[in-house]
Amino acid sequence: MTQQPHDPITDTRALMDITARPPVVFKRGHGSYLWDSTGRRYLDFVQGWAVNCLGHAPPLIASVLGEQGATLITPSPAYYNAPSLKLAEALTDHSCFDRAFFTNSGAEAVEGAIKLARRYGEFHKQGAYEIITFDGAFHGRTLATMSASGKAAFEALFEPKVPGFPKARLNDIASVEALISERTVAVMLEPIQGEAGVWPATLSFLEQLRALTRERGLLLIVDEIQTGIGRTGRLFDYQNAGIEPDIMVLGKGIGGGVPLGALLATEAVSCFRHGDQGGTYNGTPLMCAVGNTVLATVADPAFLAHVGAMGRALTDGLAGLAARHDLGGTRGRGLLIALDLTRDIAPAIVAAALEKGLLINAPRPDTLRFMPALNVTPDEIGACLDVLDGVLAEL
Ligand SMILES: *Cc1c(COP(=O)(O)O)cnc(C)c1O
Numbered sequence: 001m002t003q004q005p006h007d008p009i010t011d012t013r014a015l016m017d018i019t020a021r022p023p024v025v026f027k028r029g030h031g032s033y034l035w036d037s038t039g040r041r042y043l044d045f046v047q048g049w050a051v052n053c054l055g056h057a058p059p060l061i062a063s064v065l066g067e068q069g070a071t072l073i074t075p076s077p078a079y080y081n082a083p084s085l086k087l088a089e090a091l092t093d094h095s096c097f098d099r100a101f102f103t104n105s106g107a108e109a110v111e112g113a114i115k116l117a118r119r120y121g122e123f124h125k126q127g128a129y130e131i132i133t134f135d136g137a138f139h140g141r142t143l144a145t146m147s148a149s150g151k152a153a154f155e156a157l158f159e160p161k162v163p164g165f166p167k168a169r170l171n172d173i174a175s176v177e178a179l180i181s182e183r184t185v186a187v188m189l190e191p192i193q194g195e196a197g198v199w200p201a202t203l204s205f206l207e208q209l210r211a212l213t214r215e216r217g218l219l220l221i222v223d224e225i226q227t228g229i230g231r232t233g234r235l236f237d238y239q240n241a242g243i244e245p246d247i248m249v250l251g252k253g254i255g256g257g258v259p260l261g262a263l264l265a266t267e268a269v270s271c272f273r274h275g276d277q278g279g280t281y282n283g284t285p286l287m288c289a290v291g292n293t294v295l296a297t298v299a300d301p302a303f304l305a306h307v308g309a310m311g312r313a314l315t316d317g318l319a320g321l322a323a324r325h326d327l328g329g330t331r332g333r334g335l336l337i338a339l340d341l342t343r344d345i346a347p348a349i350v351a352a353a354l355e356k357g358l359l360i361n362a363p364r365p366d367t368l369r370f371m372p373a374l375n376v377t378p379d380e381i382g383a384c385l386d387v388l389d390g391v392l393a394e395l
Contacts, residue, residue, distance in 0.1 A: 029056025107140025
């Protein structure tokens with residue numbers, strides 16, 4: 001059921017129909033705003049799915065792409081290049097990890113983490129290969145990352161699944177402990193389950209999980225594809241819990257809108273042998289140059305303080321709306337926030353907001369998710385709340 005966009009010259013039938021999309025074609029973006037092909041403006045609190053951390057088409061990224069594109073796009077992953085060396089050093093300087101491998105997507109970084117953990121199990125734990133993951137988890141759309149995910153809609157798809165991903169319950173340490181066997185090599189989780197509807201692991205659960213994995217000789221893998229790169233007000237969300245994981249994967253925000261992901265690990269865990277891991281586009285100068293610019297901007301303590309302040313402003317505003325319109329509470333940290341509507345009105349709200357020029361996301365029928373640019377302004381947050389207030393009043 002492909003709906004044709006407003007723009008009569010645009011035909012969508014040559015694209016595979018993989019999801020329902022509103023009949024709008026976007027042509028241009030700037031900061032927190034997008035314009036469609038008819039010239040209509042939208043305030044964007046989806047931002048490429050928590051990807052455009054500096055907003056749409058930031059001049060900083062445009063100029064880096066232009067300069068690096070005119071200097072060196074890729075010499076091949078068989079050779080070193082300066083932007084990838086610099087980005088690896090910056091990421092390891094800013095985290096508890098020692099080594100990085102760059103990818104083109106989040107799922108590819110998670111695949112790398114799974115392979116690294118299995119290699120570690122082979123070398124250090126008599127071939128242990130199971131990675132305990134969680135109900136509700138989302139780790140990507142490759143076969144292995146779908147198997148690692150705990151998303152109900154994935155359960156019946158593309159059988160047979162990749163084996164080795166028993167599922168525990170988030171914030172229930174006993175459910176993790178019960179799954180540990182001699183086959184277990186690691187536990188992997190999102191510090192906040194984003195796609196499931198913004199369900200945070202509590203900071204005490206993260207602490208318990210680090211203690212348990214240490215005690216049992218297991219690796220702790222954090223999937224910070226959605227929570228990393230400043231989204232929660234710290235550069236990485238694991239820092240909010242004061243823990244040090246063994247492996248971390250990044251995606252989304254690290255590229256500020258261009259395809260870039262990363263697999264990071266401590267020295268002790270970085271055990272790939274030559275030939276185990278690679279990829280034609282891993283760590284290209286073009287993408288890593290953008291990553292360097294994004295990281296230098298976001299890692300500034302003043303920038304992270306802004307994220308925290310805007311997160312509080314949006315959370316307070318949403319709590320006000322919830323009180324006025326008899327809705328539930330908010331969840332999340334920093335600028336990854338959900339509003340619990342307590343009833344299945346989210347799709348209707350998303351559609352009505354689009355009509356009024358506001359883009360928001362409904363990860364579940366009873367939940368709205370907000371993932372604006374990290375440099376969003378108080379005025380833009382106010383404008384989003386005003387539109388929502390109007391939509392809720394009319395519903
Ligand atoms: C988006 C996401 C992924 C997948 O990243 P892609 O770039 O879409 O492959 C994996 N894990 C989490 C937590 C995500 O939010």
